[in-house]
Amino acid sequence: MHPVLSDFRRLLWYVVTWLLTGILFARFLVTAGMSDWSYSLLLTLPVIFVFSFFATSAYYICRAFPVNQRPFYIAIVIFGSSALISGAILLGLCQGWNQVLALFTGSTYALQMTEYLNVLLLILGFTLYLLSLLAYDVLIAFNTMREAERRATNSKLAARDAELQVLRSQIDPHFLFNSLNSISALTVVDPSAAREMTIALADFFRKTLTLAEQEKVTLRVELELCEHFLAVEKIRFGNKLQTDIQLAANAADALVPGMLLQPLFENAIKHGIRHLRSGGTIAMQILQHHGWLHIRTENPCASNTTPTTGNGLGLLNIRERLATLYGDQARIHWEKKEQQFILEIALPLELKQDEI
Structure with missing residues (x-):
């Protein structure tokens, strides 16, 4: 034409x-x-x-x-x-x-x-x-x-989507493997708790299926998903596992990659709470400031454990996903200070637009 x-x-x-x-x-x-x-x-x-x-x-x-x-x-x-x-x-x-x-x-x-x-x-x-x-x-x-x-742009987007799909596909099997291990341990000492945990696990995966097609979700939705995950883990650890989640009101509608926060809680439990006789509290603070979304988690950990215990898939997966989605605009940093593990994430702020 x-x-x-x-x-x-x-x-x-x-x-x-x-x-x-x-x-x-x-x-x-x-x-x-x-x-x-x-x-x-x-x-x-x-x-x-x-x-x-x-x-x-x-x-x-x-x-x-x-x-x-x-x-x-x-x-x-x-x-x-x-x-x-x-x-x-x-x-x-x-x-x-x-x-x-x-x-x-x-x-x-x-x-x-x-x-x-x-x-x-x-x-x-x-x-x-x-x-x-x-x-x-x-x-x-x-x-x-x-x-x-x-x-070229379409090829880059297709490659990015494929990479994100691969990274996203690593999360569910990784979490499922750890959860099944927990259920297996409970079947011996507390069969009723194992049954309750299985139901909670099914609720969690039912929730993830509804969000599978969304690249990004609001923090409010993401935290609801994390509550299902924590419900599973609290059955296993009981009062040893406590959480303190502080979400700023003006950050509730901020968009984040799906399944971003769940690996943070999982990492805190696996490398921190699990190794402590008295357990501890996982503290998460989320706020927005000057066009940036800041996420900070802090949890106690034993002095003889390191953040890379095991295969370290959760945090490395997050780092790769953020690099793919945001390039050099996103930052993630973690460190261990004495018997405290601290992780911080900074993302460009994206807010969900109200539907008309």
Whole structure:
């Protein structure tokens, strides 16, 4: 489809540009003393208008002979001959329209088609068509570059989505494996608790299935999911596991990647609470400040454990997901201070838009 004729805005600018060309041509005729303004405009504007649509054929020539596949001699022959034919067409249009006008206005006002003027019209048509060829070459090159950028962007997005899907798919099996181990341990010492934990685990996975298609969820929804997870773990650890979650009111509708917080609680339990005879409290504080969302967790841990005990999948998975989604805009840092493990995350603030 023609890029000018198929786009109303481009077509409007195209016609205006050619009509301005017709006005400049009329001014030349007036300045050269060949005609007055009224007759010059009456002659040039209709001719240029008709010629402008003939010049759209330059697009198809440029498409048929792309710049990167166009031998120099082909360009000279094809472009030169088409421009010469266009010059002859512009000359014929001017002569024919001038005769038509002469019938209605009288020969007194008609333009005298001298040999000089005929050559000038031929050169003008030749030049205008060459400029059209050049303009379409530039337009095609621009469209090709923009299409290549679009394809590259789509490829990056597809690769990012695939990477996120792989990372996301690692979370559920990892959590399920740990939960089944917990249920297995409870079946020996407390079968009723094991049954209760199995039901709580089913509720958790039912909730995750409803959110599986969402790349990002609000913190309110994410924390509701974490409550299901903590319900499972509290059955196992009882009063040893305490939580203190502080969510700022203005951060409740902030968007975060799904299953972002659950691995934080899981890590705190696996590498902290589980190793302490008296257990402890997992403290989480979430707030927004100056366009950033800050998440901080803190939990007690034994002095002889490290954050990388086991395979460390949870925190490493979070780091990779954040890098994929936010690039270098997101930050995650964790450290152990004496018998306290501290983790901090900073994300660009995104708020859920209210539906209208």
